[in-house]
Amino acid sequence: MSINSFGNGNIRRERVLFIALTFIIVFAIFISYLFSLQIVRWSEYMDKASSVSKRTTEIPPLRGEIYDRNYDSPLATNMDSFEISITPAECDKKELPGMISKLAGILETDSQLLLKKIPVSGFYQSVRLKEGVSYEQICTIASRIDEFPGISWNSRPIRNYIFTPSMSHVIGYVGNITADELHILYNSGYTANSIIGKSGIEKEYDMLMKGKAGQKRNTVDVKGRNVTDSNDTTPPEPGKNLVLTIDRHIQELCEKALGERMGSVVVLKPDTGEILAMVSYPAYNPNLFYTNASSSYYKSISLDSRYPFLNRAIQSASAPASTFKTLMMTAILEEKAFPAEVRIDCPGSIILGDRTFNCHLKTGHGRLNLSDALKESCDVYFWEVGKEHLGTEKIVEYAKKMGLGTKTGIDLPGEVSGLVPTPQWKKRIYNVPWVGGDTYNMSIGQGYTQVTTLQIADMIAMIVNDGIIYIPHLLKEVRDPVTREILETRSPQVLHKADISKKTFAAVKKGMRRVVAEGSVRGVFNEKVAEVAAKTGTGEVGYKDKWTSWFASYGPYNGKPKDQVVVVVMVEASNDWEWWAPKAANAIYQGIFGQQNYEEVVETLDIWYLNQGHDYIRKKSE
Amino acid sequence: MNRKSYLNFDFIILSAVICLVTISVSFIYSSGINADGVNTSNEYLKQLIWGCTGLILMMAVIFIDYKFLYDFSVYIYIFCNILLLITVLFGNKVNGARSWLGFMGFGIQPSEFAKIGTIIFLSAFCAKNKKEIRSLSVFIKALGIIALPMMLILAQPDMGTTLVFIPIFLATLLIAGAKARYLFFIAAGGFLTMVLTVIPVWTGYIMKQESYLLNILMNTAVLFNIFIAGIIIAALAGTGWLIYKKNYYYWLCYGSVIFSGSIFCSIAVRKVIKVYQIMRLVVFLDPSVDPKGAGWNIIQSITAIGSGGFWGKGFLQGTQSHYQYLPQQSNDFIFSIIAEESGFLGCMVVFLCFFIILMRGLMIACASKDSFGTYMASGIIAMVFFHFMINIGMAMGIMPITGIPLLFLSYGGSSLWTSMIAVGILINIYYRRYGFKI
Numbered sequence A: 001m002s003i004n005s006f007g008n009g010n011i012r013r014e015r016v017l018f019i020a021l022t023f024i025i026v027f028a029i030f031i032s033y034l035f036s037l038q039i040v041r042w043s044e045y046m047d048k049a050s051s052v053s054k055r056t057t058e059i060p061p062l063r064g065e066i067y068d069r070n071y072d073s074p075l076a077t078n079m080d081s082f083e084i085s086i087t088p089a090e091c092d093k094k095e096l097p098g099m100i101s102k103l104a105g106i107l108e109t110d111s112q113l114l115l116k117k118i119p120v121s122g123f124y125q126s127v128r129l130k131e132g133v134s135y136e137q138i139c140t141i142a143s144r145i146d147e148f149p150g151i152s153w154n155s156r157p158i159r160n161y162i163f164t165p166s167m168s169h170v171i172g173y174v175g176n177i178t179a180d181e182l183h184i185l186y187n188s189g190y191t192a193n194s195i196i197g198k199s200g201i202e203k204e205y206d207m208l209m210k211g212k213a214g215q216k217r218n219t220v221d222v223k224g225r226n227v228t229d230s231n232d233t234t235p236p237e238p239g240k241n242l243v244l245t246i247d248r249h250i251q252e253l254c255e256k257a258l259g260e261r262m263g264s265v266v267v268l269k270p271d272t273g274e275i276l277a278m279v280s281y282p283a284y285n286p287n288l289f290y291t292n293a294s295s296s297y298y299k300s301i302s303l304d305s306r307y308p309f310l311n312r313a314i315q316s317a318s319a320p321a322s323t324f325k326t327l328m329m330t331a332i333l334e335e336k337a338f339p340a341e342v343r344i345d346c347p348g349s350i351i352l353g354d355r356t357f358n359c360h361l362k363t364g365h366g367r368l369n370l371s372d373a374l375k376e377s378c379d380v381y382f383w384e385v386g387k388e389h390l391g392t393e394k395i396v397e398y399a400k401k402m403g404l405g406t407k408t409g410i411d412l413p414g415e416v417s418g419l420v421p422t423p424q425w426k427k428r429i430y431n432v433p434w435v436g437g438d439t440y441n442m443s444i445g446q447g448y449t450q451v452t453t454l455q456i457a458d459m460i461a462m463i464v465n466d467g468i469i470y471i472p473h474l475l476k477e478v479r480d481p482v483t484r485e486i487l488e489t490r491s492p493q494v495l496h497k498a499d500i501s502k503k504t505f506a507a508v509k510k511g512m513r514r515v516v517a518e519g520s521v522r523g524v525f526n527e528k529v530a531e532v533a534a535k536t537g538t539g540e541v542g543y544k545d546k547w548t549s550w551f552a553s554y555g556p557y558n559g560k561p562k563d564q565v566v567v568v569v570m571v572e573a574s575n576d577w578e579w580w581a582p583k584a585a586n587a588i589y590q591g592i593f594g595q596q597n598y599e600e601v602v603e604t605l606d607i608w609y610l611n612q613g614h615d616y617i618r619k620k621s622e
Numbered sequence B: 001m002n003r004k005s006y007l008n009f010d011f012i013i014l015s016a017v018i019c020l021v022t023i024s025v026s027f028i029y030s031s032g033i034n035a036d037g038v039n040t041s042n043e044y045l046k047q048l049i050w051g052c053t054g055l056i057l058m059m060a061v062i063f064i065d066y067k068f069l070y071d072f073s074v075y076i077y078i079f080c081n082i083l084l085l086i087t088v089l090f091g092n093k094v095n096g097a098r099s100w101l102g103f104m105g106f107g108i109q110p111s112e113f114a115k116i117g118t119i120i121f122l123s124a125f126c127a128k129n130k131k132e133i134r135s136l137s138v139f140i141k142a143l144g145i146i147a148l149p150m151m152l153i154l155a156q157p158d159m160g161t162t163l164v165f166i167p168i169f170l171a172t173l174l175i176a177g178a179k180a181r182y183l184f185f186i187a188a189g190g191f192l193t194m195v196l197t198v199i200p201v202w203t204g205y206i207m208k209q210e211s212y213l214l215n216i217l218m219n220t221a222v223l224f225n226i227f228i229a230g231i232i233i234a235a236l237a238g239t240g241w242l243i244y245k246k247n248y249y250y251w252l253c254y255g256s257v258i259f260s261g262s263i264f265c266s267i268a269v270r271k272v273i274k275v276y277q278i279m280r281l282v283v284f285l286d287p288s289v290d291p292k293g294a295g296w297n298i299i300q301s302i303t304a305i306g307s308g309g310f311w312g313k314g315f316l317q318g319t320q321s322h323y324q325y326l327p328q329q330s331n332d333f334i335f336s337i338i339a340e341e342s343g344f345l346g347c348m349v350v351f352l353c354f355f356i357i358l359m360r361g362l363m364i365a366c367a368s369k370d371s372f373g374t375y376m377a378s379g380i381i382a383m384v385f386f387h388f389m390i391n392i393g394m395a396m397g398i399m400p401i402t403g404i405p406l407l408f409l410s411y412g413g414s415s416l417w418t419s420m421i422a423v424g425i426l427i428n429i430y431y432r433r434y435g436f437k438i
Helices: A013-040 A042-053 A096-107 A111-117 A135-143 A179-188 A200-204 A248-258 A286-290 A294-303 A321-335 A370-376 A379-390 A392-401 A423-430 A436-443 A453-464 A502-517 A580-593 A598-605 A611-621 B003-008 B011-031 B043-063 B067-090 B110-128 B136-154 B159-176 B180-207 B212-218 B220-244 B247-272 B275-285 B294-308 B334-367 B371-396 B413-431
Strands: A054-059 A074-079 A082-086 A127-133 A151-155 A158-161 A174-176 A195-197 A214-219 A232-234 A241-244 A263-268 A275-281 A344-346 A349-352 A355-358 A366-368 A468-470 A475-479 A486-489 A494-497 A533-540 A547-555 A565-573 B092-094 B097-103 B106-108
Touching: A013 A042, A013 B159, A013 B294, A013 B334, A013 B371, A042 A054, A042 B294, A082 A135, A096 A111, A096 A127, A096 A135, A111 A127, A135 A151, A158 A286, A195 A200, A248 A263, A248 A275, A248 A565, A248 A580, A248 A598, A263 A453, A263 A580, A286 A294, A321 A370, A321 A379, A321 A392, A321 A436, A321 A453, A321 A502, A321 A533, A321 A547, A344 A379, A349 A379, A349 A436, A355 A379, A355 A436, A366 A370, A370 A379, A370 A502, A379 A392, A379 A436, A392 A436, A453 A468, A453 A494, A453 A502, A453 A547, A453 A565, A502 A533, A502 A547, A533 A580, A547 A580, A565 A580, A580 A598, B011 B043, B011 B334, B011 B413, B043 B413, B067 B097, B067 B110, B067 B136, B097 B110, B106 B110, B110 B136, B110 B159, B110 B371, B110 B413, B136 B159, B136 B180, B159 B180, B159 B371, B180 B212, B180 B247, B180 B275, B212 B220, B220 B247, B275 B294, B294 B334, B294 B371, B334 B371, B334 B413, B371 B413
Parallel strands: none
Antiparallel strands: A054 A214, A074 A158, A082 A127, A082 A151, A174 A195, A214 A232, A241 A475, A263 A275, A263 A565, A344 A366, A349 A355, A468 A494, A475 A486, A533 A547, A547 A565, B092 B097, B097 B106
């Protein structure tokens, strides 16, 4: 049957063919395109279809907790906290502002701030609105969930530091990972959502504590709702618990003994290098970084001229002042540079070239031998012997032997190495030759020499240990968070081993004991529980009215090595009469060996000038 | 019904239609299943009811002699346009368009029925003016017949349905024997208008780079000057043709009128429709420029189709559809869910059914005993074809999103009834192919 023979006969055959051809061409194109989509590129679209509905949710791991050496109550723990998210597509565009302002009321935040975070409505992915939402706030929202379409929440524990602020420098704090940090740490298992330690132990041992995020894989519909009950979950691995060498009772004692004075205290076990306490004032409260006021608090801390972020025990160095004389004594004895029993006359000053150097006692100490000179802290003696008999090179040699000028290797980030000046160093930096006055200054711990509180503690530890410094450390053990079993124990490691005779150290120890027993601090120091050996120091900072008050000590003087502790206090004093370091150290010894807390110490020693305790006593007497 | 008329009945096209309606109800049922496997929609039931009533309607249309339609064509046309006018003025707004007319809880879309009404009247007009069909005046009058409902539907505004009238017009006039150059004028002018309208959005969002030539076409002031120039050229060429009767003057005039007319229309259209509407038209060229917005539907639809593979994921097993990634599954994107769940094989069944309807319809146009039947059949197949091409092309991402339903398959009573009535008319024409002549 040809087309022409159909119907009424006046249809043009080519026009019918044209239409038929159009149909056939379009069908052919569509079929071939459908073939290409469904058969040629099937796997590509299959992947796309399954990936679009597959979501992997990260389950954040619980960060390891931090304990002090007693391992009874944590110093840093995790607190229940939630983050609130919104899926804009689930909320009516018109109702959004009203709902957000209601939400802002519950969350105690600004609704404009929340609105800004919401992208165009109709967006199917959930957007984080606010972190650090408390359980109570979540309960309020959950009970009225009908009023909050599209709002969801999940748990995101935040760090809680219990022992603040004195532990803040040791433990540090955590925060969201920055792009720079991620760039470096990408291969170490960090993701853009990671929480990372920003300073202190949190930073140093982040890898141990961070744990491993778990994953929950599920199939979701377009609104992000789960559509399968399949439990394809990799549970998160919690981070390890850390046990620090810190004793929180001693830490608290040191914090209160130092009071509101800029400075630092280090208490160290010389036979292992364990740090029992490390206090730096002023400190900060890291818990406030996780609150609404975080940015303003962070700003105020950053702009504080007293640098609260600075850990003064390891991150700032100053002149060791007279504490350096213990090192001088060690060097003089070991090198036999000058006979220990020979006396030198101290007239109160000494003239070198056109300069007069005054001893701290301007009337003069009279005739002194080495031990007396240490006891009296006579400058003239050490100038004389240091310059004429020992020599700059030997002083430098012993300073380095005893750990000055190099980092102690403590397990905290940001430690400074301090400085032991040499003639070559001075020439290089200032392009001025080393002169006799420089040796004078160096001999009494002034001038260019810069040490940290921890380095002085190590120096004392070497004297106590007869020539060995163990690496000072804060980590005692790593424990499993669930079973609590010990996974790793930090054993003492030798940092410096000096070839100095025991006889020398015995003499130095005896000299230091005389400082407390007969010397200038005799009136201050009240030794009820332990005999203490020490060396004081009053350093010039460079400004007229600024001093550093040092007290480098150990005790008990004749105790067993495992009972001995090194206590070093450094106070940036604003006057030279308060002389705080020995007073603080006295309270610390009383607390450690009398097993007392600060308030009891104040009562026992009856020291009215410890101002915090003053109130306490008054209250008791009322 | 005697044995002869029983044989006259077109069972092939009827089975294709029943096959499509069955597929439609099944997959509308599937589209109502949510991720938990629970049916959340009774759309499939409604579609089933409309399918059955539509079948009755179709039978009714078959048994009424279509001479009746010829006699009442002008009233049908007027009635349709009055309905459209009422819809524009008082209709219910759905998805931004005033396209619904509801009474007593029962809503219809008059624009769907207006297509049939217009086909009937246009066919009757062409049959009446068969002798002068090649003349310009008949052509322009025919153009006027479709222009009225088009304007009323555009005012809703429903651009997709408006466009359906153009292929209906072209096919009817083509078969009726209008001058090819007039038809080409409409086709080329329409196409050029479309292109000029979307160029600014296209260059801005898809190409993301500028070219001098396109910049010229984007600048309304420059475009206006070109339009003036085109008018002048057309006028001069027209004058030249009148004076010298040279053919090349005619074609110069013809070309420049198409060109300047398109410019004029595109400027006008750009004033009326909004950028996001144009965006919807061009986004299929590269859906990734707006994956969460205008491109979302296309991306999800292509993914659904592609992931179906040869055998499909199985009935009720589609993930794109049941996890609700695929939007408007029961109406505009019904093809995507069919393709996802029944694969290439199922698509071929759908294609075959449509091919049967179209080819059979074309044959019926040729077999009709009179011109009126031929023209109606041409208009109907043009309508079915256009819906098929635009809707499935849109689902596959090779045609712009115009939001017109896939006849027989998409959810919607008006659309299904219209399609059933249209097929009823086809069968009617076939059934009476040996009868009297008008």
